[in-house]
Amino acid sequence: MGRWEPNARGRLEQAALELFVERGFEQTTVAEIAQRAGLTERTFFRHFADKREVLFAGGSALKELLVNAVAQAPDDVAPLDAVADALQAAAPHLQQRGDYPMQRQAVIAANPELRERELIKLAGLATAMAAALRDRGVPEPTASLAAEAGIAVFRVAFERWTSEDCRPDLAMLMRDSLDQLKAVTATR
Amino acid sequence: MGRWEPNARGRLEQAALELFVERGFEQTTVAEIAQRAGLTERTFFRHFADKREVLFAGGSALKELLVNAVAQAPDDVAPLDAVADALQAAAPHLQQRGDYPMQRQAVIAANPELRERELIKLAGLATAMAAALRDRGVPEPTASLAAEAGIAVFRVAFERWTSEDCRPDLAMLMRDSLDQLKAVTATR
Numbered sequence: 001m002g003r004w005e006p007n008a009r010g011r012l013e014q015a016a017l018e019l020f021v022e023r024g025f026e027q028t029t030v031a032e033i034a035q036r037a038g039l040t041e042r043t044f045f046r047h048f049a050d051k052r053e054v055l056f057a058g059g060s061a062l063k064e065l066l067v068n069a070v071a072q073a074p075d076d077v078a079p080l081d082a083v084a085d086a087l088q089a090a091a092p093h094l095q096q097r098g099d100y101p102m103q104r105q106a107v108i109a110a111n112p113e114l115r116e117r118e119l120i121k122l123a124g125l126a127t128a129m130a131a132a133l134r135d136r137g138v139p140e141p142t143a144s145l146a147a148e149a150g151i152a153v154f155r156v157a158f159e160r161w162t163s164e165d166c167r168p169d170l171a172m173l174m175r176d177s178l179d180q181l182k183a184v185t186a187t188r
Numbered sequence: 189m190g191r192w193e194p195n196a197r198g199r200l201e202q203a204a205l206e207l208f209v210e211r212g213f214e215q216t217t218v219a220e221i222a223q224r225a226g227l228t229e230r231t232f233f234r235h236f237a238d239k240r241e242v243l244f245a246g247g248s249a250l251k252e253l254l255v256n257a258v259a260q261a262p263d264d265v266a267p268l269d270a271v272a273d274a275l276q277a278a279a280p281h282l283q284q285r286g287d288y289p290m291q292r293q294a295v296i297a298a299n300p301e302l303r304e305r306e307l308i309k310l311a312g313l314a315t316a317m318a319a320a321l322r323d324r325g326v327p328e329p330t331a332s333l334a335a336e337a338g339i340a341v342f343r344v345a346f347e348r349w350t351s352e353d354c355r356p357d358l359a360m361l362m363r364d365s366l367d368q369l370k371a372v373t374a375t376r
């Protein structure tokens with residue numbers, strides 16, 4: 001095996017995103033990503049199955065974080081609040097990544113296939129949180145509705161967060177979106 | 189152009205679904221679908237781009253129905269209720285199709301690629317209804333949250349409808365899911 005490559009994964013991630021932003025996702029090759037990172041293609045494939053996975057590899061850590069947060073919520077917390085609190089707990093992890101989430105979002109928005117993949121990732125997060133709620137004894141359809149509503153809140157907040165120049169606090173935007181959802185459903 | 193083929197589209201649809209249920213989606217060819225329907229492959233391709241489209245061609249009519257219903261809701265109807273009423277208006281169209289929706293659902297559930305396509309279709313319905321709400325003067329993020337919440341209600345109701353043997357009334361299940369969503373969000 002090759003020489004020690006400090007933070008190879010992070011360097012590949014950054015190089016890939018730079019190239020996706022500069023040239024577009026379709027026009028970027030794995031060879032170019034590896035070259036920009038000063039690494040070999042072989043090293044790339046030790047970390048990622050393909051160039052698309054660079055953008056989605058973080059999804060499984062996010063899912064684990066959300067599922068654990070839902071599982072560990074106090075017993076008396078209502079289902080939707082357990083979901084909302086879990087999403088809030090994820091906010092600092094996204095915020096500490098600087099411009100990465102905004103750039104990633106721009107790359108995804110520009111490519112239909114990536115937009116579909118992102119939808120599927122978000123649906124997977126909802127399914128995982130619904131399962132975590134059922135494990136807490138929350139019945140269906142409450143578990144699915146709370147998880148899906150939570151993901152809708154997350155999407156709306158995340159979109160505002162990545163599109164506004166002033167870069168507001170993500171956790172605050174999530175609380176705001178949750179309040180708006182509650183207002184939307186408090187009718188008739 | 190060939191002879192007159194009465195209800196070719198409906199016959200192809202039924203033949204395709206029968207074969208998908210019997211053999212699985214992957215294992216069914218367009219040639220087999222055409223043969224089962226007593227038609228030619230050429231006729232198949234006059235109606236559908238590929239075998240997957242047989243399952244999803246109804247999506248654009250559903251989208252149009254939902255968008256029109258949202259657009260035509262009385263002015264004083266709240267956003268989520270406009271969405272919920274639109275989904276209710278779609279229920280009879282689904283109910284009058286007999287076993288088709290249940291069989292279609294079973295075929296989709298058995299195939300990851302089709303499950304993804306169905307997710308994307310539902311996300312497209314939410315996007316279209318959010319746009320219809322904005323056209324009514326509903327601001328963001330209310331429009332997106334109401335549309336996404338409505339689709340969550342629809343998914344939950346539709347899944348119950350297609351999975352229960354007693355075949356309950358779909359519109360009633362939608363009202364029930366909407367009430368459950370309102371209960372889920374009425375906390376803290």
